[in-house]
Structure formats: C-alpha cells, structure tokens
Amino acid sequence: MSDTAAIELVGVHKDFLSHGDTVQAVKPTDLAVGQGEFFSLLGPSGCGKTTTMRMIAGFEEPSGGTVFLDGNDVTGVAPHKRDVNMVFQSYALFPHLTAYQNVAFGLERKKVAKDEIRRRVGEMLEIVSLTGMEKRSPREMSGGQQQRVALARALVNGPRALLLDEPLGALDLKLRQQMQIELKRIQREVGITFVYVTHDQGEALTMSDRIAVMEGGRIDQLGTPREIYEKPATRFVAGFIGTSNLLDGSVDSISGGVALLVFAPEEKVLVPVPPSVTDGTKLEISVRPEKIDLSRDAPAAADCSVLTGTVREVVYHGTSTNYTVRTSAGADLVVFDQNAYSAEDLAGPGDRVYLTWSPQHSYPIGVRP
Amino acid sequence: MRILRAYTWLVIAWLTLPVLVMIVFGFNDTPGRYNQTWDGFTLKWYGKVFALDELTKALVVSLVVAVLTMLIAGALGTGIGYALGRYRFRGSGTINLIMFATMSSPELVMGASLLTLFVSLGVGLGAATITIAHVMFSISFVAVVVRARVLTLDRSIEEAAADLGANGWTTFWRVTFPLILPAVGSGMLLAFALSIDDFVVTNFTAGTTTTFPLWIWGATRVGLPPQVNVMGTLIFLVGVLIAVGTTIRARSHRAG
Numbered sequence: 347m348s349d350t351a352a353i354e355l356v357g358v359h360k361d362f363l364s365h366g367d368t369v370q371a372v373k374p375t376d377l378a379v380g381q382g383e384f385f386s387l388l389g390p391s392g393c394g395k396t397t398t399m400r401m402i403a404g405f406e407e408p409s410g411g412t413v414f415l416d417g418n419d420v421t422g423v424a425p426h427k428r429d430v431n432m433v434f435q436s437y438a439l440f441p442h443l444t445a446y447q448n449v450a451f452g453l454e455r456k457k458v459a460k461d462e463i464r465r466r467v468g469e470m471l472e473i474v475s476l477t478g479m480e481k482r483s484p485r486e487m488s489g490g491q492q493q494r495v496a497l498a499r500a501l502v503n504g505p506r507a508l509l510l511d512e513p514l515g516a517l518d519l520k521l522r523q524q525m526q527i528e529l530k531r532i533q534r535e536v537g538i539t540f541v542y543v544t545h546d547q548g549e550a551l552t553m554s555d556r557i558a559v560m561e562g563g564r565i566d567q568l569g570t571p572r573e574i575y576e577k578p579a580t581r582f583v584a585g586f587i588g589t590s591n592l593l594d595g596s597v598d599s600i601s602g603g604v605a606l607l608v609f610a611p612e613e614k615v616l617v618p619v620p621p622s623v624t625d626g627t628k629l630e631i632s633v634r635p636e637k638i639d640l641s642r643d644a645p646a647a648a649d650c651s652v653l654t655g656t657v658r659e660v661v662y663h664g665t666s667t668n669y670t671v672r673t674s675a676g677a678d679l680v681v682f683d684q685n686a687y688s689a690e691d692l693a694g695p696g697d698r699v700y701l702t703w704s705p706q707h708s709y710p711i712g713v714r715p
Numbered sequence: 716m717r718i719l720r721a722y723t724w725l726v727i728a729w730l731t732l733p734v735l736v737m738i739v740f741g742f743n744d745t746p747g748r749y750n751q752t753w754d755g756f757t758l759k760w761y762g763k764v765f766a767l768d769e770l771t772k773a774l775v776v777s778l779v780v781a782v783l784t785m786l787i788a789g790a791l792g793t794g795i796g797y798a799l800g801r802y803r804f805r806g807s808g809t810i811n812l813i814m815f816a817t818m819s820s821p822e823l824v825m826g827a828s829l830l831t832l833f834v835s836l837g838v839g840l841g842a843a844t845i846t847i848a849h850v851m852f853s854i855s856f857v858a859v860v861v862r863a864r865v866l867t868l869d870r871s872i873e874e875a876a877a878d879l880g881a882n883g884w885t886t887f888w889r890v891t892f893p894l895i896l897p898a899v900g901s902g903m904l905l906a907f908a909l910s911i912d913d914f915v916v917t918n919f920t921a922g923t924t925t926t927f928p929l930w931i932w933g934a935t936r937v938g939l940p941p942q943v944n945v946m947g948t949l950i951f952l953v954g955v956l957i958a959v960g961t962t963i964r965a966r967s968h969r970a971g
Contacts, residue, residue: 405874425877432878438871442893451889455880503879 351414352507352539353379353402353430358411359563360397371397373563374411379507379541384533386542386550389560390586395543398560399509402541404428415506426455431500432509435516437492439484445471445495446480452503470502473532490521497532507539514549526552547587551575559583575634577709584632584711591638591679592711593631597623604705605629609675615651617708630711635682637707640669640692645702653701655679657693667691671699734951741944748938760941764949767942773930774946776842777911780926784849784910789903791850792857796902797895799858800865814855825852826919833920840922848920849910856909857902864898904957911950 360372372394379385387395400406401413404425413421420428431452439448446467453463471477474494484492493513500508513529514522530553533540544550550557551571558568559582567579578584584592593615595607605623607615617631633651645652655673669681669692679701683692693699740750744757765771795814799807817825829848830840838844872894876886892899914928921929931943 403878405877424882425874426880426882430878432875434871434875436869436871438869438875440872440875440890451876451881452879455885499875499879 350381350417351378352381352383352416353377353541354414354417355398355402356412356414358398358401358408358413360394360401360406361409370563372401372408375565377558377565377568379539382537382539384530384540384542384553384555386544386554386557387560388544388547388550388557388586390545393560394563395545395560396511399432399511399541399543402507403430403432403509429506430509431503431505432511433496433500433513435512437484437496437513437516439492439495439499441484443483444480445476445482445484445487448484448495449499449502451499456503466502467498470498473501473535474498474528489517490525493517493525497529501532501536501538504536505538507541510540510542512544513542514544514546522549529553551587559586561586578632578711580712581630589635589680589682591633591635591677593633593675593677593679595629595631595675597625597627597629599625605710607631609653609673613653613674615653615675615708616649616705617651617710618705619710620713622714623710629713632709632711633679633703633707635668635680636666636684638679638681638701638703640671640681640683641700641702642693642697643700645700647702650702650704651708653679655699655701657695657697657699660691660693660695662691669693669699671701673701737944738948738951741941741948743941743944745941748940750939750941750944760945764942764945767940769925770927770930770934770940770942770946773925774927776845776924777927780842780846780849781907781911783846784853785903785907787846787850788853788857788906789899792854792902792906793861793895793899795854796858796861796898797865797891800862800868801870814858817852817855818859822852822913822915826916829916830919840920841924844920844922845917845924845926848916849906849913852913852916853906853909856905857899860902860905861895861898864895868894900961908954 355375355377357374357376358372359370359374361368362371363369375398377398387398389395397406401408402415404420404423404427408421411421412419415429440451443451449467449470450463453466458466467480468477471480474497476491476494476498479487479491482491484495487495493516496513510529514525517525526549529540542550542553551574554571556568556570557574558565559574560566561580561582567574567583569577574583575587578587578590581592584590593607595609595615597605597619598608599606600619600623603618603621605617605619605627607617607629609615615631617629619627619629623629639645653673653675655671657669658672658678659668659670661668664685666682666684669683671679671681673679681701741760742756742758743750743753744755744759745752746754795810798804799810826848829844829851833840833844868891873886873891876890877883881889912928914932917926917929918932925933927946931939934940934943
C-alpha cells in the first residue's frame with residue numbers, strides 16, 4: 347500500500363514533557379490514507395487528532411516513526427517544503443492582503459508566472475463561489491466567505507493532500523451544514539485527498555469516506571461511517587458516535603452463529619457472534635436506539651430480542667420521539683421512534699413496555715473474530 | 716457634570732499651558748537677550764530661526780543622533796521584541812529582566828556608568844558615544860512595544876505562510892513584518908522622542924559636542940534667545956502632525 351497511499355504514518359508517536367513526566371499525546375500509530383479519499387480524524391479534544399494532523403503538515407516533529415507523502419519519507423522535512431496544504435481552525439488569513447493576494451500567496455512562492463497565477467486564482471475563486479470578491483480584505487468578509495478564501499488559498503496550490511483542522515467550528519449551524527455539502531462537492535471537483543479533523547461526529551459521518559476515531563492518543567477504530575456506526579469496536583466508539591445502548595450479559599447458548607442471552611423468562615437478546623465466542627463468554631452488546639421497537643403489547647415474533655421495562659422519560663424531538671426505558675436486564679435503553687406514523691406517544695412515563703429488535707441489530711463490542 | 720467639565724479643562728490647561736507659553740514667546744518682539752516679558756507680536760524670529768550658528772549646529776547634531784538612534788534601536792529592538800514575543804528560549808527571562816532594569820534605572824546612574832565605561836575603554840566622547848548611549852536606553856522601549864504586538868498575533872498566520880511554501884525569511888518580511896509595522900513605527904517614534912530631548916545621559920557622554928538640549932541648558936544662564944522657542948514650536952508641530960496623521964490613517968483603516 348505504501349507506494350500508492352497519499353499519506354502513510356508508520357509507528358508515528360508524539361511525546362510531550364509535562365511537569366517532568368512524559369505524556370504520549372499520540373501513541374504509536376499506523377495509518378494509510380488513500381488517493382482522493384475524504385478521511386476524517388474524529389475524537390474529543392485532547393485525543394491527539396490535531397497533533398496527528400500537525401505531524402503530517404510538519405508543524406510538529408514525531409518523537410518516533412515515519413511520515414510518508416506519496417511514498418516519500420518526509421519525516422523532518424520543513425512545512426514549507428511539504429506538498430500538503432492546511433486550512434486552519436482560525437482560517438489564519440493574512441489580514442493585510444486582499445482575498446486575491448491571499449489565494450495567490452502560495453503560487454507566488456512557487457514562482458509561477460503572473461498570467462498563470464491570475465488564471466488559477468480566478469478559477470479557484472469561482473470553484474468556492476467568491477468571484478467578484480478579489481479586492482475585499484478578510485475583515486470585510488463574513489465568516490463563511492473567509493472560510494472559502496482559506497479553502498481556495500490551500501487548494502489553488504494543487505497539494506498532494508489538503509489538511510483541514512476543524513474548519514467549520516466557528517460557523518453557525520445553518521452555514522455549517524451548507525459548507526459540509528460544499529466541501530464534499532469541492533473535494534469531488536478537485537479530486538484531492540482531504541484529511542479532516544473534527545470533534546463533530548455528525549460532520550464526520552456525513553462527509554467522510556473513512557473515519558479514524560481517536561481517543562487518548564490512539565486510534566480506537568478505523569472504518570467507513572457505516573461500519574463505525576453499526577459496528578463500534580469499543581465502548582468509547584459506541585458512546586461517542588451517536589447514541590448507543592449497551593447491555594452486559596453472558597452467553598447461554600449458541601446456535602447457527604447466533605448467541606442467546608437470557609435475562610428473565612421470555613426476556614432474551616439474540617446476537618450474531620464469531621466462532622471465538624462460546625457458552626459463558628461475557629459480552630457487551632450495542633443496540634442503536636432507532637432499531638428498537640417499543641410497544642405496550644407482547645410481541646408475536648419469537649426470533650428477535652425481547653426485553654421488558656418501565657418508561658422513565660418521553661422527550662418529543664420533532665422528527666422523532668425519544669423514550670428512556672429502565673429494563674429488567676438492568677440497563678437503561680434509549681429508543682427513537684420516528685414520528686412518521688405515530689400521531690401520539692406510544693407510551694407514557696410509568697408504563698410497562700416491550701422492547702424488540704432483530705438479531706442483526708445487536709452487535710458484540712470488542713470481540714475478536 | 717459641571718465639576719467634571721471644569722476638571723477636564725483644568726487637566727487640558729495643565730498639559731498644554733507650558734507648550735502654549737513656549738509657542739507664544741516665539742512671537743515675542745523682545746529687544747534684548749531676555750525673552751521673559753511680552754513686548755509685542757512679531758514674526759521676525761521665524762525668519763531668523765537659523766541665525767545663531769551654534770544653536771543650529773546643536774540642533775543638527777540632535778537630529779542626526781535622534782534619527783540614527785531611531786533606526787538602530789528600531790532594528791535591534793524589533794528583533795528582540797519579536798524573539799521575546801514569539802519564542803521561549805534559554806535566557807528569555809533574563810533578557811526581559813534586563814530590559815525592564817534599563818527602563819527603570821535612573822538616568823543619572825546610567826549616564827555616570829556610561830561615562831566610566833567610555834573613559835576606561837579610551838573611546839573619545841562625541842556624537843558617536845551619544846548615539847551609542849541613546850540606542851542603549853531606547854532599545855528596551857522599542858522591544859516592549861513590538862513584543863506586545865507579537866503576543867497578540869495569531870501564531871497560525873505565520874504557520875499558514877510556511878504551509879504555503881514561504882521560508883522563514885519570506886514569512887517574516889511578507890507576513891509578520893507588515894502586521895507588526897504599526898508597533899515598530901510607534902517604537903521608533905518613541906526612540907526618536909526619547910533621544911532628541913535627552914539631557915542627563917547626553918551630558919555625561921557628549922564630551923565637547925553640544926546637542927540642542929545641552930545648548931539650551933548652557934544658554935539659560937545668560938538668557939534664552941527666541942529662536943529656541945521657534946525651534947521648540949517646530950519640533951512640537953512635527954510631533955502633532957505625526958500623531959494626527961496616524962489617527963486619521965487608523966480611522967480610515969477601520970472605516971474602509
């Protein structure tokens with residue numbers, strides 16, 4: 347893979363000295379980002395995602411390991427000699443230069459001919475819909491426009507990869523959603539590898555081809571948005587991406603690759619498991635709230651998971667209604683019910699209810715195949 | 716409300732009265748060497764402003780020293796201020812301490828020790844030693860002003876320049892310097908102002924050279940000629956012009 351990956355990290359780690367102790371901001375990490383991929387580093391603040399990106403850009407030197415860009419070892423190469431460009435969280439536009447001059451800055455450094463610069467800057471400003479804004483200075487532009495200048499300034503150089511550090515963090519919700527779609531469009535249009543750092547799981551799920559979820563300086567899980575959402579590898583990933591319900595239990599029997607966990611008479615959970623799981627194995631099972639059906643009547647089907655419980659809370663969210671149910675299995679489960687069909691709440695606080703879901707919607711966390 | 720207004724006018728009078736007296740007596744039609752009683756209005760001193768050779772020479776020395784001080788202290792102070800504002804390095808704390816010590820140490824002490832230094836080194840006193848002394852005490856002021864500006868500068872702006880292919884040199888001149896230029900300018904003006912009217916340190920380090928303040932000090936014993944008021948007025952006017960110009964520029968910048 348090393349000859350084709352746009353970016354590859356091999357055993358890269360970063361240690362900081364803090365009050366005499368060595369703290370590993372990034373633990374030894376291997377990572378390969380493919381050509382033209384929209385790749386997200388997702389995690390809470392302090393998880394090492396920004397440090398990882400800054401090591402790719404060259405602003406931080408790894409304490410160990412190797413950084414490859416297009417198969418070339420760039421460890422120790424200064425940022426201005428690396429063929430990647432970055433969009434900063436604060437945009438970091440040059441306040442004393444116009445939008446045009448900001449975008450032309452990188453090309454001027456490469457001694458590109460004047461006519462060529464004019465043509466490429468014009469093209470890029472068109473892609474980010476800023477034609478006519480050439481002479482504006484950054485302070486005369488809105489947050490969204492500044493964001494586009496920052497994007498154009500980086501992309502115009504045709505970098506091997508574009509690194510984006512929480513670029514939408516400063517925008518309001520509407521503009522942020524609009525820019526998410528814009529970013530995705532621009533990425534398709536220019537065909538450049540994007541590495542996107544964010545703490546916003548929604549943003550990462552919407553835009554990314556693949557996501558690396560980071561926690562405590564380590565990648566917890568790397569996969570497509572669907573894999574990460576449907577099959578969280580760790581308890582942290584399950585909790586950080588969306589809302590997750592976790593159930594603890596041990597396997598009572600297995601038949602046909604599906605484990606049966608019995609919590610009470612008529613209360614059971616079915617979960618597909620790999621062969622490494624046997625009778626008595628302790629499992630942590632994740633179920634997404636929108637997969638669960640809630641009803642006051644006992645279910646008819648026998649081949650699905652069933653738990654009973656008492657409704658504790660009902661919250662109306664417009665598109666869905668969220669129920670929190672204390673189950674007899676011990677855990678509180680959250681259920682999302684789409685308001686497409688229900689004209690009124692399925693149950694109220696204090697009601698006894700049945701929760702049912704199909705076996706394929708249970709997923710055992712952290713089980714080796 | 717009325718008290719506040721009266722208070723304001725009192726402060727303004729306090730600040731401007733000495734300057735007004737200086738300006739007014741530049742138009743005094745005094746017959747003799749004493750310029751202390753009002754003898755009627757005249758413009759003749761403005762015509763004869765450079766009539767006193769010694770005074771003119773002293774003013775030229777002062778201007779040359781002040782401009783040199785401004786340039787040298789500006790260049791060195793900017794470097795120090797930038798380094799202190801941007802990096803934490805071995806000895807940065809010490810440099811901070813030395814700078815504030817220089818700014819707060821009494822001029823008498825500074826002047827006396829500079830004289831001792833120059834004499835023990837066998838350096839002939841004159842315009843060169845005055846300039847060295849002035850640069851020495853004004854560097855800290857430039858550095859402090861520049862450092863304050865650098866501290867407010869977003870680090871990632873310089874990183875963005877590096878990211879776009881600019882090496883350290885280009886980044887400084889194309890990005891950092893334009894952004895700290897206002898601070899560098901104020902620092903240099905401060906150095907100029909400190910230098911042109913310095914008396915104490917200059918008196919110790921001048922030898923037989925006479926600067927504008929030194930000449931005036933000497934002349935007060937026999938009476939100040941009105942040319943001193945005229946020159947003082949002109950220097951004051953240049954200062955006012957620069958201040959007004961800076962304000963207008965700052966305003967149009969904000970508005971535009």
